Amino acid sequence: xxxxxxxxxxxxxxxxxxxxxxxxxxxxxxxxxxxxxxxxxxxxxxxxxxxxxxxxxxxxxxxxxxxxxxxxxxxxxxxxxxxxxxxxxxxxxxxxxxxxxxxxxxxxxxxxxxxxxxxxxxxxxxxxxxxxxxxxxxxxxxxxxxxxxxx
Numbered sequence: 001x002x003x004x005x006x007x008x009x010x011x012x013x014x015x016x017x018x019x020x021x022x023x024x025x026x027x028x029x030x031x032x033x034x035x036x037x038x039x040x041x042x043x044x045x046x047x048x049x050x051x052x053x054x055x056x057x058x059x060x061x062x063x064x065x066x067x068x069x070x071x072x073x074x075x076x077x078x079x080x081x082x083x084x085x086x087x088x089x090x091x092x093x094x095x096x097x098x099x100x101x102x103x104x105x106x107x108x109x110x111x112x113x114x115x116x117x118x119x120x121x122x123x124x125x126x127x128x129x130x131x132x133x134x135x136x137x138x139x140x141x142x143x144x145x146x147x148x149x150x151x
Contacts, residue, residue: 002075003106003116003141011102014065016127019053021093027057052090058133059085062099062124071101077115077140085135089126096127104136108143115140 021040028037032054036046043051067073091097105119117138124133 001072002144003108003118004144006072006103006106006118006141008103008106011100012069012071014062014069014099014101016096016098017061017065018094018096019057019061019091021051024051024053024057024093028054032056048090050092052092053095055087055133058087058091058097058124059135061097062122062133062135065097065099066101066122072118072139072141075142077142079137079139080117081138083136083138085133087133089130089132091126091132095132097124097132099124109140113143115142117141 025038025040028034034054036043036048036052037054037057040051043049100123102121103118104121106116108116118141120137120139122133122135122137123131126132
């Protein structure tokens with residue numbers, strides 16, 4: 001879908017993906033080596049009472065799920081940034097994550113008529129429907145060729 005196909009209020013949900021213990025440990029061992037992400041035994045004495053996924057692992061899983069949904073992927077021209085990232089609940093081994101995405105703002109570029117900026121609100125949900133993370137992104141999306149020619 002192009003910029004022009006995504007009005008404010010448009011929403012979609014991604015497929016689901018399970019995070020296995022081995023994957024959580026492998027990711028954290030390289031990118032976020034805190035004991036409650038890498039050592040199941042030691043994690044039992046943490047404030048979380050057990051092993052949890054790195055928030056960065058959760059974020060990248062959500063991003064990958066969104067890309068795999070192929071809603072705006074072909075029109076993507078990158079992103080100028082992200083806002084309001086919040087980790088709300090721990091993600092544990094065996095949790096299945098999916099992402100609910102909603103368009104909250106759209107703005108055609110004033111200087112480049114072939115594109116626009118779309119703001120998305122993301123809610124990452126576990127298998128129980130509980131929000132585990134929220135964040136907002138801005139994505140530069142190509143406009144439909146006929147729409148940019150008319151601008």
